[in-house]
Amino acid sequence: MRESAAERHDRLLGLVRERGSARVSELASQLGVSPVTVRRDVEDLAGRGLLDRVHGSVSWPQDRTAPAPGSAGGARSGLVLGMLAPSATYYFAEVIRGAHEAAARAGARLILRISDYRPEEDHARTQGLLAAGAEGVLIAPGWRRPGDPAAYGDWIASLPVPTVLLERQPAAGSPLDALDRVCSDHRHGVLLALRHLVKLGHGAPLLMARADSPTAVTVRSGYEEALAVLGLRAPQDVIGSVPADQAPDAFEEAVQALREAVVSGVATAALIHNDVDAIQVVQRLAELGVRVPQDLALIAYDDEVAALADTPLTAVAPPKREVGRHATELLVERLTQTGEPGTVPPRRHLTLLPQLRVRSSCGDPLT
Incomplete structure (x- = not known):
């Protein structure tokens, strides 16, 4: 491939x-x-x-010693901000870009570490940020599985500098739940997608999704909640998705399951997480005689490359760049604010709503 x-x-x-x-x-x-x-x-x-x-x-x-772009002269605040991200491409590229732009506007320097989705290395990489002079940190832990926050997350709450979580929602009542955080509301994004498909006349849409990231896990739970809101029942179990290049046999099995659901009339619409998987699924379905949108209305989740498919894919677009921007602005505020002596300003949980970008893959309303 x-x-x-x-x-x-x-x-x-x-x-x-x-x-x-x-x-x-x-x-x-x-x-x-x-x-x-x-x-x-x-x-x-x-x-x-x-x-x-x-x-x-x-x-x-990370090796830079010069001020960040836009921070020269009197505008420079002297702040050094650290950022830990699980990846520098795909979804988190835009989060990083938003953070970088906000830091530059504040006259601060942003230094970056990447965990490559290895949560066991998050602590050491964050210590590297602090050693490099970071006065506050933006952290998107490299969690992949439901048990990772408990296994690799408690240390975040005890960091000696202001900390803002990115695109991660810890368990209610956990130490991390008391931190500032900025997240996309993926449950709302799933509801947008399902509601759009239902308004076009489709029955309950299928979900085909990964289970290897916090976003994927939230999309799965959001699917159940959205069906309940719409008064619908899932037409069948969620189809587990895997990257085609990493597990081609499992990917083929997932595509065949989706094809069978379409051919048998179980479903006429589907939501697929993520964009790359959705594009590859559409390509393989076409080889198997299932057309999008004629036979299957389809929405992708993430909107990184959905518009580039042969049939441009309608997609849920989390506000990735805005997440990075708002989180950085919040961190700068924490580092520069002055309040009443002895008072601690309240922490914030800021949730940003995704948008649905309608393209060609859902077709016309059913008649």
Whole structure:
């Protein structure tokens, strides 16, 4: 299967992170692509603040000592903000971009660490941020499974600097629940999708979703809640999704289950998490004789690449960039606010609502 730009960006960032810096020609050789492609990738990643670029070379942003763009002169506050993210591409690329832009507007410097979804390394990477001078931190832990917050999360509540959680909702009453956080309301996003499909005349839509991230877990629970709100029952069990490149047999089994549901008349609509899976599912369904939207109305979740499908996919779009921006603004406020002596300003849980971006994959209303 051809490597996507997001996957290539992941590999490029990994190489630069390991080395600290690298020449474009070296990266092209390592990645097996042309120097033109690498220069284009570097320009994109540097524009997001994920790499530094100088004279044909690139370096990892954590090594910077100069002020962040936009922070020169009298506008610089002197603040150093740390950010831990599970990935620098796909979903979290926009979160990071929003954080970087907000930090620059505040005249602060943002330094970044990536966990690669290894929650057991989150603590050490965050200690690295503090050692690099971070006065406050934005943290999106690399949790993948329901038990990860309990196994790898308690230390976050005892950090010695102001902390804001990103796109993570800890268990009610847990120590992490008392922290500031900024999240997308994925349950609302799922409800938007199902309501749209029902308004088009479809019965209860199917859900095909992963189970390997907090977003995926919330989408699954949000599906049950949305069906209850709409007074519907699931047409069958949720179809578990897996990345096609990591588990091709399991992916094929999931697609065949969806095809069978369509052919047998069990469902005429589906929500799929995430975009990449949805595009690959549509491609495989077409080979199996199931057309989108003629035979199956489909909505993707994430809206990273949904618009680029052969049939542009209607998608739920979490406000990723705004999550990064609002979280950074909140952290800067915590670091700069002055209040009454002895008072502690109340913590905030800020929830931002996704939007539904309607394209071609749902077709016309049923008659």
